Amino acid sequence: MNSPRDIEMLIEMMAKLPGLGPRSARRAVLHLIKKRELLLTPLADVMQIVAATARECVTCGNIGTTDECEICRDPKRQTGEICVVEDVADLWAMERGAVFKGRYHVLGGTLSALDGVGPEDLGIPRLIARVDAEGVSEVILALNATVDGQTTAHYIADQLEDRVAVTSLAQGVPIGGELDYLDDGTISAALKARKRV
């Protein structure tokens, strides 16, 4: 009624994105429409491309545009180290730290009896298989310093400690904090000072 149906629909869809609400979605859509040539058309185009090409890496769970992600395909990153993270945002946060040179394993969540999330749902059997198949010497647990994150870290350490060295990020991760909120320097420091579980 106050704007045509397609524009209403665009606002409604934007309003559901994390970080935006109805008001900021309206502002964002008006901003995009005012700079249509410069912003809206290019954004729509790149969104179409990503919608057509983005996929999960079959090995590590990272998001990329190929079946195996750039990190998994890079032979220089076969260092014998696998860094285990809860989600892709945490993987990207680790990469911004630019210290870790190995590969990743994205769990996609944490163990939770309440929500019925078990080891299989997180690909933990697949992680164990990778440790055996890829000649891994160290698994670094970079999970959030939350109760669920630490419960999951202990479970994975129990499963792996007979096969491989298991370490975890140590210095710099604040109690109750989440990895993706930290500055890059803190992440680098925590990685360098990692300790055996």
Next chain:
Amino acid sequence: MNSPRDIEMLIEMMAKLPGLGPRSARRAVLHLIKKRELLLTPLADVMQIVAATARECVTCGNIGTTDECEICRDPKRQTGEICVVEDVADLWAMERGAVFKGRYHVLGGTLSALDGVGPEDLGIPRLIARVDAEGVSEVILALNATVDGQTTAHYIADQLEDRVAVTSLAQGVPIGGELDYLDDGTISAALKARKRV
């Protein structure tokens, strides 16, 4: 490096939207990619449609998908009242109030000697022409309660008071407040209690 170029570019473009920053843009893009079928593809599609069809109403400056907007084309809204607003977000806020039944005039800003914004830049001569051409009996100034908004309101009132009744929103607009932040009830109350300038 930490994600393919198209995904990086999508994140950078989203991060420039009002209300989003780099971190929330990353979260939003990951969220969209995880629900690609359900969210990303439909969002990209509707964005393409809006990019191809959205335009400014030649009469009032509202944003729609036709040369003249739905409000200007609706004969029931030719009530002899024109509501003057600073931007389209304010027009939409007035429409959510659902009390005003007339038509609009979107200025696209406020007078500002500092920024070199004069009456022509805001379409004020066009507003005066509409008052004469459309048989307008009342112009309602619904400008923000800021210094620039009120300066602009006084200027328009000076130009129009010999031709037509000029009123302004009265009750309920807080000092220093902006229209688009108000709840719908406050806007309705302010419109009902409007007074002559």
